Amino acid sequence: xxxxxxxxxxxxxxxxxxxxxxxxxxxxxxxxxxxxxxxxxxxxxxxxxxxxxxxxxxxxxxxxxxxxxxxxxxxxxxxxxxxxxxxxxxxxxxxxxxxxxxxxxxxxxxxxxxxxxxxxxxxxxxxxxxxxxxxxxxxxxxxxxxxxxxxxxxxxxxxxxxxxxxxxxxxxxxxxxxxxxxxxxxxxxxxxxxxxxxxxxxxxxxxxxxxxxxxxxxxxxxxxxxxxxxxxxxxxxxxxxxxxxxxxxxxxxxxxxxxxxxxxxxxxxxxxxxxxxxxxxxxxxxxxxxxxxxxxxxxxxxxxxxxxxxxxxxxxxxxxxxxxxxxxxxxxxxxxxxxxxxxxxxxxxxxxxxxxxxxxxxxxxxxxxxxxxxxxxxxxxxxxxxxxxxxxxxxxxxxxxxxxxxxxxxxxxxxxxxxxxxxxxxxxxxxxxxxxxxxxxxxxxxxxxxxxxxxxxxxxxxxxxxxxxxxxxxxxxxxxxxxxxxxxxxxxxxxxxxxxxxxxxxxxxxxxxxxxxxxxxxxxxxxxxxxxxxxxxxxxx
Numbered sequence: 347x348x349x350x351x352x353x354x355x356x357x358x359x360x361x362x363x364x365x366x367x368x369x370x371x372x373x374x375x376x377x378x379x380x381x382x383x384x385x386x387x388x389x390x391x392x393x394x395x396x397x398x399x400x401x402x403x404x405x406x407x408x409x410x411x412x413x414x415x416x417x418x419x420x421x422x423x424x425x426x427x428x429x430x431x432x433x434x435x436x437x438x439x440x441x442x443x444x445x446x447x448x449x450x451x452x453x454x455x456x457x458x459x460x461x462x463x464x465x466x467x468x469x470x471x472x473x474x475x476x477x478x479x480x481x482x483x484x485x486x487x488x489x490x491x492x493x494x495x496x497x498x499x500x501x502x503x504x505x506x507x508x509x510x511x512x513x514x515x516x517x518x519x520x521x522x523x524x525x526x527x528x529x530x531x532x533x534x535x536x537x538x539x540x541x542x543x544x545x546x547x548x549x550x551x552x553x554x555x556x557x558x559x560x561x562x563x564x565x566x567x568x569x570x571x572x573x574x575x576x577x578x579x580x581x582x583x584x585x586x587x588x589x590x591x592x593x594x595x596x597x598x599x600x601x602x603x604x605x606x607x608x609x610x611x612x613x614x615x616x617x618x619x620x621x622x623x624x625x626x627x628x629x630x631x632x633x634x635x636x637x638x639x640x641x642x643x644x645x646x647x648x649x650x651x652x653x654x655x656x657x658x659x660x661x662x663x664x665x666x667x668x669x670x671x672x673x674x675x676x677x678x679x680x681x682x683x684x685x686x687x688x689x690x691x692x693x694x695x696x697x698x699x700x701x702x703x704x705x706x707x708x709x710x711x712x713x714x715x716x717x718x719x720x721x722x723x724x725x726x727x728x729x730x731x732x733x734x735x736x737x738x739x740x741x742x743x744x745x746x747x748x749x750x751x752x753x754x755x756x757x758x759x760x761x762x763x764x765x766x767x768x769x770x771x772x773x774x775x776x777x778x779x780x781x782x783x784x785x786x787x788x789x790x791x792x793x794x795x796x797x798x799x800x801x802x803x804x805x806x807x808x809x810x811x812x813x814x815x816x817x818x819x820x821x822x823x824x825x826x827x828x829x830x831x832x833x834x835x836x837x838x839x840x841x842x843x844x845x846x847x848x849x850x851x852x853x854x855x856x857x858x859x860x861x862x863x864x865x866x867x868x869x870x871x872x873x874x875x876x877x878x879x880x881x882x883x884x885x886x887x
Contacts, residue, residue, distance in 0.1 A: 366398045366494070366644030368427065370405075370459045373476075377404050379466050380473040382438035386412045386466070393460055394485075398644060399494075401484040404474075405463035413464075421445045422584045426614050426630075426643040428457035430584025436470070446470035454587055456640050495524040496649045504653065510535060510660040511547050511556040517653070518549040526642050527634035529610065533618070534561065534576065534627045535657060538665040540672060544626070545664070575599050575615045579627050586615040589637055605631060612637025618650065620658045675740040677754070678808070678819045689817055692809010696758035698769045698801060698849060699821065699829040700739065702730045702776070703836075704747040705796040713793075723747060725787075726795055729779035737772035738765065742820055752821060755803070766852040769801060773843055773877070800833025802846040824868075831865035832874065839863075841876045850875040 373394050379387040389410035395403045416434035423431045434447040446467040453461040468474065468484040475481065499520040507513035514533050521528045529551050536544040543566055548557045565571055575586040588596055591611045597603050602613060612632040617625045630646075632638050670679030686692065704710075704726050711719050730749050731741045739753045753765035776799070784794040804825025810817045832844050839860060850857050850873075858878030862871040 366641040366648070368398075368456050368640055368644070369396045370394070370457070371396070373404065375476040377406075378475040379404075379406075379471050380475070381436055381443065381471045382441040383472075384412070384415070384438045386415060386436065386438070386471070387464070393463060395457075395460060395465075396487060399648065401468065401486040403465050403468075405460040405465045408462065408464055411464045416447055419445055420582065422582050423448070424585035424617055425457075426585060426587060426616050426638075426647055427454055427640045429454045429587070436466070443467070443470040494645045494648050496520060496645050499524075500649050500652055500656075504656050507656070507660070510545065510657060510664070511558055513656060513660060514547040514549055515556050521646070522551070524645065526646075527632045527638060528630060529633040530629070530631040532627075532629040532631075533657070534629075535661045536624055536626055537661065537668060539668045570600075573600055575601065575613075575629075576627055579615060579617050580625055582625065585617060586613070588613045591635070591637065609633045611635060614638060614643065616647075616650070618654050618657065620654060620661070626654075626657070626661075674819050675742050677740050678742065681808075682819055686810065686819075687817075689810050689812060689814055692807055692819075694805060695808050696755045696803075696805055697808075697821075698739075698753035698755065698765050698803050699806065699825055700734065700749070700751040700753070700769060700772075700799065700801055701829050701833040702749045702751075702797050702799040703833055705798060705837075706793075707747040710793065718792075722792075722795070725783050726780075726797065729783060729795075730776045730797065730799075733772040733776035733779060737768040737775065739769060739772060750821075752806075752808075758805075762852050762854060766803065766849060767854070769849075770853045770855070773799060773801070777842070797842065798833055798836030799843045800829045800831075800836065800845075801843070801849045802829035802832055803848040803852055804828070828865060828868055828872070831868055832872070835863060835865070835874060839874075839876075843877050845875045847873040847875065 370393055373392040376390045377387070377392040378385055378389075387404075387406045387410060389406045391407060391410070393405040395405060397403075415436055415438055417437065419433050419435055421433040423433075425431070429450045429452050431448040432451050433445040434449075436443045436446045447464060448467075449462060449464050450457050450460055451462055473480055474484075499516075503516060503520070504513065507516050510533070514531065518528065518531050521531070531549045533547045534544050535547075541562060543561045543563050546559045546561055548559070549555075550557075571577060579585060586599075588598075588602055589612055590597075590602060590606050595602075595606065597606065605613060610631050610633050612630075612634075614630045616628050616630075618628045619625060628650075630638065667679060667683050670682050673679075674682060681692075704723070707723075710722055714722060726747070727744060727749065731744075731751070734741055734749070734751045734753075737753075739751045741749060741751045743750050753769045755763045755765045757763065776797075780795055780797065787794055802825055804823070806821045806823035806825050808819075808821050810819055811822060812818050828846065832846055836842060836844055841860070844860070845857065850859075856878055857875040860874045860876055862873050864871050
C-alpha cells in the first residue's frame with residue numbers, strides 16, 4: 347500500500363493557532379513504529395503533541411512500547427514549559443539509534459498528559475503506520491501560524507550588540523516589548539579563565555542597566571553554589587521551573603525563598619548550550635500573577651538555539667582575549683587580538699626590561715618530588731611575577747625558572763619615568779614576598795628560595811618572531827641581551843639585584859655602584875649598580 351499523509355482534520359479541533367501553543371490529543375488511529383524490521387511501539391491510545399511550528403510527535407504508554415529494546419543514556423534536554431526529557435538508545439539486533447527515544451518523566455503542567463509516556467524520533471525509525479497505512483511524512487499543522495515577535499528582533503537587532511552585556515540588555519528590552527512578564531533576567535556564561543568560572547549578567551526591571559559579576563572557580567565549592575539551581579543544570583540534569591504562587595509552592599532552593607519574599611511568581615532556569623556542548627544558564631523571573639505562559643516561554647524557546655550562537659560569538663571573543671592575555675601578557679594579547687598576527691608585525695618601544703632567575707633550581711628539581719618542585723616554582727612566580735604585575739609591569743614569559751617582564755615607558759625623554767619607579771618598587775615587593783614565603787618554607791623544613799634580578803632600560807622591538815606557523819610575541823633587541831648578561835652577573839658578584847647605569851640614573855634613592863664590568867658579548871664595559879643602604883662604594887673589575 348502506498349504511503350499516505352495524515353490530515354490535520356483527523357484530530358479533534360484544538361485551540362487557536364494564535365501565538366504559541368501546545369495541544370495534546372488522543373490519536374483517532376492505531377499508531378505503529380518500526381525499526382530494523384521490529385515493531386517497537388504499537389498503540390490504539392497514543393497521544394499526539396501538536397506544538398507551534400513543529401511536526402507532530404506521537405507519545406506511547408510504556409505498556410505499548412518494547413522497553414526491553416531501550417537502554418537509558420545520560421543525555422538530557424530541557425523545554426521551559428514541558429520539562430526535562432530523559433533519553434534512551436534503541437537497539438534491535440545489529441542496529442542502534444542513539445538517543446532516539448525520550449520521555450518527560452517529570453513533565454510540567456502543560457505536558458502533564460504525556461508524563462512518563464515515550465516518544466520516538468521520527469527520522470530515526472524506518473516506518474510509521476496509522477492503522478494499516480504507512481505515513482510518508484511526519485504530520486504537521488498546515489494552517490498558517492502567527493509570527494514569533496522575537497524572530498524579527500533576532501534578525502534585525504540582536505546582531506548589533508557589541509558584547510554579552512549589551513545583548514542581555516537588548517534581549518530584555520525585546521522581551522518586555524513583546525509583552526513578556528519579565529521582572530529579572532540573568533545570564534551565566536562560562537569562560538576560559540584561570541581565576542574565573544564565568545561571568546554573570548543581570549537585568550532587573552526596577553533597577554535598569556546590566557549588573558555584571560564574576561563567578562570564581564573557588565565559588566563552585568561553596569555551599570551557596572551547591573544549594574543553587576545552577577548546580578544540577580551544570581551537571582546536565584536539564585532546567586528548573588518553579589511556580590512561586592499558591593499555598594504551598596515548591597521552594598527547594600534557598601534563592602526561591604528570597605524571590606518569593608520579593609514578590610516573584612514564577613522562576614525558570616534553562617541551559618543555554620553552545621555549539622561545543624558547553625552549558626551556560628539563562629534565568630527568567632516573573633512577578634505577574636500566573637507567571638509565564640506557554641506562549642511566553644514558547645516564543646523564547648524557539649529562538650534560544652540561534653540566540654545562543656549570538657552569545658557564543660561574544661563569549662568566544664572574551665575567552666580568546668583572556669587566553670591571549672594569560673599566555674602572552676595584557677599588552678601583547680591585546681595587540682595580537684587587534685590584528686598583529688603576522689611574522690614581523692610589531693612596534694619599536696622604550697621600556698624597562700626585567701629578568702629574574704630562581705637560584706639553585708637544578709638542585710631543587712633533583713631533591714624535590716615533581717609536585718613539590720612545581721609548587722616551589724609557582725611560589726616563586728607568584729612572588730616575582732605577582733610583584734611585577736602589581737606595580738604596572740607586564741610579564742611576557744616564563745623561561746624555565748626565569749621571568750621576563752617589561753615596564754613600558756611612554757616618553758623616553760622623561761628623566762625619571764613612572765615605569766622605572768614602578769620596577770624598583772616591584773623589586774622591593776618581590777623580595778618581601780619571597781622573605782614571607784621562606785619563613786613558611788623553613789617552618790615546614792623546606793629549602794628557602796633565592797633569586798637574582800637584572801634591570802635595564804633601553805629600546806627594543808615588541809612583536810612577532812618565529813616561523814610562519816609557530817610565532818612568539820616577545821621583545822628582542824640589544825637591550826634584551828644586555829639585561830640577560832646583567833642578571834647573570836648576580837651569581838658572579840653575589841648580589842641579588844643588579845641594574846644598569848641607564849636604569850639607575852632614572853630612579854630616585856640611594857643605589858650602590860659596583861664598578862664597571864664586562865658583559866659577555868657587549869662592549870664597552872658597563873657600570874653596574876645594586877641596592878644599597880646609605881653609602882656608595884665602587885668596585886672595579
